[in-house]
Amino acid sequence: MKKLLKGNVAIGEAAIAAGCRYFFGYPITPQTELSEHLATRLPEIGGVFLQAESEIAAINMVYGAAGAGGTVMTSSSSPGISLKTETISYIATAELPCVIVNIMRGGPGLGGIQPSQSDYFQATKGGGHGDYRLIVLAPSSVQEMYSLTTKAFQLAETYRNPVMIIGDGLLGQMMEPVEINDSFLTPAQVDKPWATTGCQNGQRRIINTLYLDPETLEELNQKLQQKYSLIVSQEQMAESYLTTDAEYLLVAFGTTARIAKEAVEAARRKGIKAGLFRPISLWPFPVSHIAPLINKSRAVLTVEMNCGQMLEDVKLAVNGKTDVYFYGRSGGMVPSSKEILDKIIEMRDRSYECCS
Amino acid sequence: MNAVPKIPSSLTDKQFHYCPGCSHGIIHRLVAEALDFHNVRENTVGVASVGCSVLAYNYFNIDMQQAAHGRAPAVATGIKRVLPGSIVFSYQGDGDLASIGTAEIVHAAARGENITVIFVNNACYGMTGGQMAPTSLIGQVTSTTPKGRTQPEAGYPIKVTEMLSTLDGPVYLSRVSVHKPAQIRKAARSIQKAFRYQIENKGFSLVEILATCPTNWKLTPLEAVKWLENNMIPKYPLGEFKDVGV
Ligand SMILES: Cc1ncc(C[n+]2csc(CCOP(=O)(O)OP(=O)(O)O)c2C)c(N)n1
Ligand code: SF4
Numbered sequence: 395m396k397k398l399l400k401g402n403v404a405i406g407e408a409a410i411a412a413g414c415r416y417f418f419g420y421p422i423t424p425q426t427e428l429s430e431h432l433a434t435r436l437p438e439i440g441g442v443f444l445q446a447e448s449e450i451a452a453i454n455m456v457y458g459a460a461g462a463g464g465t466v467m468t469s470s471s472s473p474g475i476s477l478k479t480e481t482i483s484y485i486a487t488a489e490l491p492c493v494i495v496n497i498m499r500g501g502p503g504l505g506g507i508q509p510s511q512s513d514y515f516q517a518t519k520g521g522g523h524g525d526y527r528l529i530v531l532a533p534s535s536v537q538e539m540y541s542l543t544t545k546a547f548q549l550a551e552t553y554r555n556p557v558m559i560i561g562d563g564l565l566g567q568m569m570e571p572v573e574i575n576d577s578f579l580t581p582a583q584v585d586k587p588w589a590t591t592g593c594q595n596g597q598r599r600i601i602n603t604l605y606l607d608p609e610t611l612e613e614l615n616q617k618l619q620q621k622y623s624l625i626v627s628q629e630q631m632a633e634s635y636l637t638t639d640a641e642y643l644l645v646a647f648g649t650t651a652r653i654a655k656e657a658v659e660a661a662r663r664k665g666i667k668a669g670l671f672r673p674i675s676l677w678p679f680p681v682s683h684i685a686p687l688i689n690k691s692r693a694v695l696t697v698e699m700n701c702g703q704m705l706e707d708v709k710l711a712v713n714g715k716t717d718v719y720f721y722g723r724s725g726g727m728v729p730s731s732k733e734i735l736d737k738i739i740e741m742r743d744r745s746y747e748c749c750s
Numbered sequence: 751m752n753a754v755p756k757i758p759s760s761l762t763d764k765q766f767h768y769c770p771g772c773s774h775g776i777i778h779r780l781v782a783e784a785l786d787f788h789n790v791r792e793n794t795v796g797v798a799s800v801g802c803s804v805l806a807y808n809y810f811n812i813d814m815q816q817a818a819h820g821r822a823p824a825v826a827t828g829i830k831r832v833l834p835g836s837i838v839f840s841y842q843g844d845g846d847l848a849s850i851g852t853a854e855i856v857h858a859a860a861r862g863e864n865i866t867v868i869f870v871n872n873a874c875y876g877m878t879g880g881q882m883a884p885t886s887l888i889g890q891v892t893s894t895t896p897k898g899r900t901q902p903e904a905g906y907p908i909k910v911t912e913m914l915s916t917l918d919g920p921v922y923l924s925r926v927s928v929h930k931p932a933q934i935r936k937a938a939r940s941i942q943k944a945f946r947y948q949i950e951n952k953g954f955s956l957v958e959i960l961a962t963c964p965t966n967w968k969l970t971p972l973e974a975v976k977w978l979e980n981n982m983i984p985k986y987p988l989g990e991f992k993d994v995g996v
Contacts, residue, residue, distance in 0.1 A: 592836050
């Protein structure tokens, strides 16, 4: 079944389809439609929508609700995510499944409300304190806002880990037809023996992140790291477009990938063999997918709506094998395909200079 | 005859780590006895806060979650919304509840969230070494008010229970003390009532308990009891500030 949906609404509908019945949030642009949609939809199906007093309260409600066995989501935008980070670290430590949506806006500071990707570091490198990881998914269409949201809930339950979906206002506002997956509509009942639901059956459960004994805390860290290694080996996701013969490889995610795709097509029309690599999982970064493409390319161009954040992961993956260029716009400015094409041409000219 | 008081089934047999003369142990026992009294041990989820009682999950023989500093009422809200039929309570100190967690306690109360809050007011930050708390008295010497708390520098103490009683959400708000046997009995009844209202789905209840912290007050346990009686009770009068549950 296909439905025309707005990006933010698609996330809400997908969450419901995946079994989410609890939403805690605090108003902030540009994720508004998602909260407002769920404020209507969740009570209709016996779920709970609660407008919390702050993002801090909202994420702590998520902690409590996830710990009690609920299927839970919260959403916010950049400054609001900053407020949530202390408890995101707690959630990762206590291994509570939940989904956190960040419809990013231009930063730093209060910034603006226009589309941005400047929370890449915050999402993929921690944000909060301690050695924890979020699984981070970056949709680039309304269809993916839907399908990656359902995927996010599955991953959260499978790994008992918080999963973050990052988008921006452009994707959130965009309307596109979406294939609704009915198979999720009766979500599988996940057994959560660890959840604090009252100790009726003997053994009591404790959800805790305090480990005063350093040896025990190190053991906890090692256990988490083992889980993260498993995720790295199992959950890398990416899309490759016209990369089979690509000499110039663009790397972009989310909204920027849509524009980069147009630039790749324009470059092809000019006879430049460009291709696009689009990470879908930002953490784990899809190293195993990009590695074979790097070996074939003369140069790599990373395009982002920030000042160069994913660039660091691209450089790590490239590991000096080829030149890495960067083009970014920030503050809510969206790069045009023309700007990207100019950058591709410049990259081509420079790579000929150094190779001739 | 040596009558050894029975351990309530809502407490584990783990020995408390609290200092001699500290009120936390007595308060734990009263809460556990109230859970036993109402026979809800197996249907209760407690929320421990950050403070000296952070390890409360080792002592209460029930399902427990440990919350970030100040956020216990939000965590309790999340639990209660998923498990509306369960009994949910938070156990919080005055730094946790009346300073970093003011927003969470006010809004949980304003929503009339059907939870019970055990609020332990010992007029200082116990765990971090006796710094000024929002409830520290004017003139009280603490490690961060070495010459005594004064208003121009550090403001006035917050009377949480009085403040919350202006809200429509709470059904039961009281302040009790555990410095004398007669007071302990009153406190026990108040805590029992707070849980009863929750069991009857009446709404938000909070019991503030005046408590001693001999270690950080730099007093002997006996002196601490006297100090509480002479200094805290005049500023924090005991009684029921709101009771609309009957
Ligand atoms: C975000 C954060 N800030 C500060 C602390 C440090 N801290 C731990 S306990 C505490 C004060 C607790 O005092 P109170 O709530 O009065 O409880 P008591 O120890 O007196 O029982 C503080 C500030 C922390 N753990 N987390
Ligand atoms: S420091 Fe104070 S509050 Fe903490 S255990 Fe000791 S006496 Fe009790």
